[in-house]
Amino acid sequence: EIVLTQSPGTLSLSPGERATLSCRASQSVSDNYLAWFQQKPGQAPRLLIYEASIRATGIPDRISGSGSGTDFSLTISRLEPEDFAVYYCQHYGGLPRTFGQGTKVEIK
Amino acid sequence: EVHLVESGGGLVQPGGSLRLSCSASGFSFSDHTMNWVRQAPGKGLEWISFISSSSGSTQYYADSVKGRFTISRDNAKNSLYLQMESLRDEDTALYYCGRGYGSGSWLIANWGQGTLVTVSS
Numbered sequence: 001e002i003v004l005t006q007s008p009g010t011l012s013l014s015p016g017e018r019a020t021l022s023c024r025a026s027q028s029v030s031d032n033y034l035a036w037f038q039q040k041p042g043q044a045p046r047l048l049i050y051e052a053s054i055r056a057t058g059i060p061d062r063i064s065g066s067g068s069g070t071d072f073s074l075t076i077s078r079l080e081p082e083d084f085a086v087y088y089c090q091h092y093g094g095l096p097r098t099f100g101q102g103t104k105v106e107i108k
Numbered sequence: 109e110v111h112l113v114e115s116g117g118g119l120v121q122p123g124g125s126l127r128l129s130c131s132a133s134g135f136s137f138s139d140h141t142m143n144w145v146r147q148a149p150g151k152g153l154e155w156i157s158f159i160s161s162s163s164g165s166t167q168y169y170a171d172s173v174k175g176r177f178t179i180s181r182d183n184a185k186n187s188l189y190l191q192m193e194s195l196r197d198e199d200t201a202l203y204y205c206g207r208g209y210g211s212g213s214w215l216i217a218n219w220g221q222g223t224l225v226t227v228s229s
Binding site for chain 1: 145152153154155158168170171204209214215216217218219220221222
């Protein structure tokens with residue numbers, strides 16, 4: 001089983017600042033099948049990024065993903081008020097399809 | 109527009125059973141893989157089950173539910189199901205259905221709003 005470790009647990013930033021979230025896998029993620037989801041309170045998760053770096057439909061270009069192998073990151077270049085949420089990474093290239101524990105991006 | 113609506117959640121005693129449903133619209137249901145993912149109160153996401161597109165002949169389960177939960181689909185009704193048996197306290201969670209990106213995709217592209225299952229005596 002691939003264990004995904006996200007860091008930091010909480011990121012306290014101000015609107016306009018840059019956010020960098022990390023997701024580290026315990027073993028290499030095949031074909032970079034790594035996705036990022038955003039979840040706001042009381043809402044379902046929303047797909048942001050897949051295959052490590054491809055933005056899903058409708059996702060603004062201030063949100064980007066990068067990485068390969070075991071080290072991945074999600075970057076939000078300039079935080080907007082709607083970006084404050086919890087972010088999860090997930091690998092979907094094998095079984096079980098584990099999620100990271102999440103990173104909360106909160107307003108400082 | 110893709111629309112997924114889960115139902116069937118509720119309060120059940122430990123050892124009991126429950127059947128969740130997910131009604132899909134806005135896309136060709138039979139052409140997409142489907143998943144169930146759950147989230148315990150205040151906790152993170154846990155993938156629990158996958159079913160292949162078309163006939164649904166391939167199913168996968170997380171170890172935590174293997175042998176107790178069964179995923180199935182009815183393409184004529186555009187519906188996904190999760191039959192849950194021998195429920196435990198730790199199965200208490202919000203259960204989401206998720207649409208796969210395509211016919212063979214393991215990526216979850218869209219999510220419903222979830223249905224809450226509470227296992228308690």
